[in-house]
Amino acid sequence: MDSAAQPAIQVTDLSKSFNGVQAVNGISFRVEAGQTVALLGGNGAGKTTTISMLLGLLSPTGGEVRVLGARMPDERHKVLGCMNFSSPYVDLPKRLKVWENLTVYAHLYGVRDVKRRIAELSEDLELSSFIKRPFGDLSAGQKTRVALAKSLLNAPKVMLMDEPTASLDPDTGDWVRSYLERYRARTGATILLASHNMGEVERLAGHVLMMRAGQIVDQGAPTELITRHGRETLEQVFLDIARAGDTVPVGAAS
């Protein structure tokens, strides 16, 4: 499960269709342990569908997903304890207080010293001023920090993050990105990030997978992509790719 030679994530010829609509179409990539890789693409490009398959929430129509060597979703229980996930598109129970939510998830992940771990994360992510408030009463920025705390409870080896700074103001977004940089540097965790925030991707990711209409249409380090496309920013590359070729499949999960 934790061999040094094996990649943290290995995706081979992965496809997913919903009622005849091809949301992900034969993509292959690998993410080495300790790497931060970004899935970049517009709405409907297939980013969230890909992440869902990596998490074992969605069964592929074809191809294979392996996380830390385990085939998803069939062997998900071998590795779910060392993965975690954060997304603004899923929630935590709103009536539960922040510490209650974290306690429930700490037990689900088998955290040994629950109180201590929550105290550590509370200090690290500056939750203490609202840890006794119901999750539903928090601002978007506070909710993001709580979701981040939840995703760090088990000190995951693999973190999957779906648009982690969506709907945050620039200051809070910057704070989250800085935290992720420090966390990766400190732990050597593997991070796969789905985003359409170019600044975030340039800052965090060493490798970018550009998706359009369910396919990987280009990939490389941010600077390589910019050079290859003869552009000055990753945003310009993104617009080139997003506006070229096929239309986005209607109804595809993203």
Place this chain on the structure above:
Amino acid sequence: MNEPDSICVPQAAFSFRRVLAVMLRHLYVLRRSWPRLLELAYWPLIQMVLWGFVTKFFLGHSSWVAEAAGVLISAVLLWDVLFRANLGVSLPFIEEMWSRNLAQMFVSPLRDAELIAALILMSLVRTLISVTPAAFLAMPFFDVWVFELGVPLVAFFANLLVFGAVIGITVSALILRFGLGAESLCWLGIFLLAPVSAIYYPVDALPGWLQIIALSLPSAHTFEGMRGVLFDGVFAWDHFFWAVGLNVVLLSLATLFFLHMMKMARIKGLLMQQGE
């Protein structure tokens, strides 16, 4: 900050800690929500009062009720066990869907069977909170002591709790598959079974073809057993074993159905899409 070692050890195939974690999520909500606690106890109390007055009336007008004064109140309280046991499973499940929490739960090491176990145990907690006040208040209000049923009451309670859970699991599976638009099944589904559960009348009061359906349900055997104790002072072992056997079969089928719907949800991408 010192990061702990990643919890990257093989997870147990079944963990009571994870079951308790799911229960804890619902107990946190219950413990500080007095309207929820009140709501749980409210209907059984109202039903008990209503059927208490009906009993009082029939005591003077029906020789059948006069033979066993507690038959209607006992029946209504046991019916509430079945009803609440069903809601005790299905409501916590749809609460996870309302709060868009299902995806978070299923990317944790929680297993489908652990979720089912947690929902059944929560159903036990919620059912006890629901019916206990009404069961105790039936004595000062109408001079009916439900606990007079003795040890058989435990058997009736257990069988109805399990059958209620069977219905709750089935309804939860259907809501997972068809979405929150089907959430009214939580309340409506069980009433489909009420006429053939022979709650207030014996099974032989039903037409012949309905008796066959009634006797294929653990609930009808349980209510027959209750009347056996109240009218004849005899615990009907045959009805008890039928109820247990049917519950084992139906619980297995309901669990398999739920697991199948979870598999379908993974194919159709339903786990990421739930919520209001």
